[in-house]
């Protein structure tokens with residue numbers, strides 16, 4: 189705690205979209221309570237902090253650091269190590285830090301294929317000399333360094349020791365406040381716990397619908413069907429609810445959209461994608477192999493469907509790289 193009795197808080201984003209930062213602002217009037225309870229020592233998204241400010245802090249100076257974003261580059265990893273060293277409690281905040289999330293779908297590719305796409309192939313790119321980013325460049329003023337881009341996206345927990353995990357893309361405001369309240373009261377659970385979500389329920393348990401139908405003859409993408417007011421999975425719209433931990437109050441299905449799984453694996457589930465795949469396979473209503481192949485062939489983006497939020501954290505981790513570390 190600071191001399192004024194306030195919590196010393198740090199917030200950082202690595203490879204992420206910024207939604208977790210917006211989620212903090214989404215606390216709305218509670219942000220005033222946060223201000224009353226905490227001094228923010230580092231929040232580069234919102235204010236002008238420098239990395240050297242953090243480097244100058246004594247070890248453990250920050251009480252709690254909410255770290256969002258995956259580890260995509262050497263800069264992300266260096267900051268993970270630095271903030272671990274300077275923080276008493278390091279929290280993987282949001283799906284990217286927790287499981288890799290959307291940036292983690294980059295694990296279907298490697299650095300060079302991503303660079304080829306971004307710097308050569310996109311229709312708006314004009315790069316006749318095929319110039320790619322360099323990690324160092326000699327200028328008249330001296331050598332300039334930029335971070336290196338990794339082949340593989342990792343979670344925060346895969347590069348550093350993490351105290352707590354807060355799931356969600358982004359975490360929902362009531363859950364964020366519950367986590368902050370637990371920190372302020374000192375009532376945090378065992379190290380390594382997932383906080384701000386249920387340990388015993390799935391999204392299906394919080395959903396306004398009940399699953400009834402166990403046979404599906406066709407899968408639809410959400411835009412291909414006008415859904416009825418009943419379980420979406422029963423209607424052939426793949427919904428991650430059965431494989432996803434509760435905590436968001438089933439926000440997506442409450443407005444007629446399928447759960448995509450952003451709160452991570454449900455209770456007793458090791459691999460969320462495998463669990464959802466199993467749920468899908470169990471409802472396919474086919475008498476022949478050909479019929480089954482036709483029905484599952486409707487799933488146009490299997491990795492994006494089953495591992496949208498958790499590919500780096502999954503048992504698969506990434507697409508196999510031939511000869512690339």
Ligand code: SF4
Pocket residue numbers: 391392393395396397398399418419420421422427428429430438441446447
């Ligand atoms: S709509 Fe999705 S979350 Fe709701 S009951 Fe059906 S499968 Fe579960």
Ligand code: SF4
Pocket residue numbers: 356357391432436437438439440441446447448449450451452
């Ligand atoms: S319903 Fe699913 S995708 Fe939507 S917020 Fe909840 S866990 Fe995330």
